[in-house]
Amino acid sequence: MSKPMSKKVTIYEVAKNAGVAISTVSRVLNKSPNVSEETKIKVDKAIKELSFRPQVSARKLASKEPNMVAIAVPSFTTPFFNEVLKGVKDEIKKMDLDIIMYNTGSRNPEEAVHNFFDRGTADAVIILSIDIDEELHKIFQSSRVPLVLVNSVHPSYNYFMMNDHLGGYMAGEHLVKKGFERLGMIRSGTQTRASLERERGFKDALKNYKMKVDKDLFVSGDSDKHGGFTEEAGYEAIYKYDSMGKFPDAIFCANDTQALGALHALTKLGLKVPEDVALMGYDNIKFTKYLDLTTIDQKMHTIGMQATSRLAEIIKNPDSELFQTTINPVLIERGSTQNLKSKK
């Protein structure tokens, strides 16, 4: 009692302390049904007293049960990463799983497989926002790791995809219905799938409502970092409108971060939102609420949860049928798209 000199406590100590065999301790750890209430209590007491925690490594080595899922993401600053992560965690907690995070740096996500799966660290992987090319596909295939994709698609895997086309459509429809007439969009610089889809949906909406589509009003910034999904790009895009001398009534930004940049540029130019020009973004990231910015919510939290429970399914039954879904976003209407000019 006097010296808390901690030398690692193992299952043997616990067993000795409780007066049982180590296998019994293991059984109560794993909630096996074949343990009498009486001994369970004894063992639990010993565990608590010694504050015993089973070593993960030993556990993983001995057991065939999967107990570790990895989530690989190109960057922790991805706007919705934290959202998805929270969803994943909420779900993971329900099962008895551990979770480990890995950022791949977007260039070589196969590293995640090597690092986690081949080396036995993870038994299943959630891949977030990473495109699966042939090489990656081959690696996954040969590893046979249970896998769920979030925000990317591939015919061979389970995936949860955002419906970007619909999101773009909803944006367009919303702006039309609000009575704006000259509609523009700030897209990503590089040709990202997400931006292209949103643009396609947006244009489809305009066509559907017989609005004219003015190509000049579809611009992108020159800054190409993060695929042009940055404040900088949004900022630059606004100045492109300015140098054209031609502004839309309402602008749909490919994501919220751009919208922030755009907002700043508009302010600099002395234009008010929404009085002079309406603005909306995409993602519903935290600060939009308080900027009063209309945006599109992709419900990443829900997706995180769903992806995880799907993963659990695959783990249980590896040959279950593919489950490939696209999730529909919802529009969050706020002040930045109120039409204060026309009274239609």
Next chain:
Amino acid sequence: MSKPMSKKVTIYEVAKNAGVAISTVSRVLNKSPNVSEETKIKVDKAIKELSFRPQVSARKLASKEPNMVAIAVPSFTTPFFNEVLKGVKDEIKKMDLDIIMYNTGSRNPEEAVHNFFDRGTADAVIILSIDIDEELHKIFQSSRVPLVLVNSVHPSYNYFMMNDHLGGYMAGEHLVKKGFERLGMIRSGTQTRASLERERGFKDALKNYKMKVDKDLFVSGDSDKHGGFTEEAGYEAIYKYDSMGKFPDAIFCANDTQALGALHALTKLGLKVPEDVALMGYDNIKFTKYLDLTTIDQKMHTIGMQATSRLAEIIKNPDSELFQTTINPVLIERGSTQNLKSKK
């Protein structure tokens, strides 16, 4: 060759394939000197052919060598987390270590210890931005985990601390020298150490330069999320000035995120930065550059590297002397604090 049916490849397969004993394979894996060049080549060939990767769990279980460091952080959205992380990674790569990340959710960081250290997952821990209270201290103490604190202090541990007082002082000095006279500050809502220190430094600078300190001009928002380091809080704070009918010439925000909120509120109120009121933040997070916001850089990347190499030291020699440092920040001057009114 026809069926790539992968069933896990172990060190035994490699040994058989290379015609040696497993201990020999292990030796080449661990770069032991007592292996002839000839067999090393054989073994390496077998490893490559079977694309063998030693299982981390088995390795950890068998070896006494530490090979895993954890970095615990209250939130992945902490503005400088990614910066620190990059530094840590750069340094980790040099040694032969793995890294694992953990977000504690700021309430119960002891969970990190339980999850990583007690369970043998990590052999050393970097703790980022988490205050060490008595309870945590006790846990660390009894675990004897090699530990380095970043952005918090404790007499018993190695730490790398930001010099917040100096940062605040530099901010004050900068604004004074720029010729602003009525200086205010937006601090955090809760009494966080960082904000208090920055405020103290700021006031010290004012005193030092014989400026008067008007208490009314030191405000905080009511929103208390994340300790009041949010856009929301910054936004609210500006409206407090407004309702007082009393605005400073220049405002020092406790962090950049607040500054963003403040900027937005000022815009709403029709006030221009820096024409009507100058503004500066703290942290030098990404978007400040492009908002042209003067700020204070804490050089988190460097700190991440230093903390890691320090950790490596402790691992090697657990009884080495404590190394407790505070790192001085640097001021990044930008447009938001140019004095356009007075021509002093």
Next chain:
DNA sequence: AAAGGTTATTTAAACGATTACTATGGAGAT
């Protein structure tokens, strides 16, 4: 009271690596 059927517990064999110890074989010394 013996046989059978549960249920609870223990014994002992994995899991896949590391590593102390032991064995082998040839070079150099005598």
Next chain:
DNA sequence: ATCTCCATAGTAATCGTTTAAATAACCTTT
């Protein structure tokens, strides 16, 4: 030729768990 030494490779114990198989204990049933 024998002995020693050293470099290299192999044998086997070990790390802390899980779990299948064996066993013990206790009820029922007859």
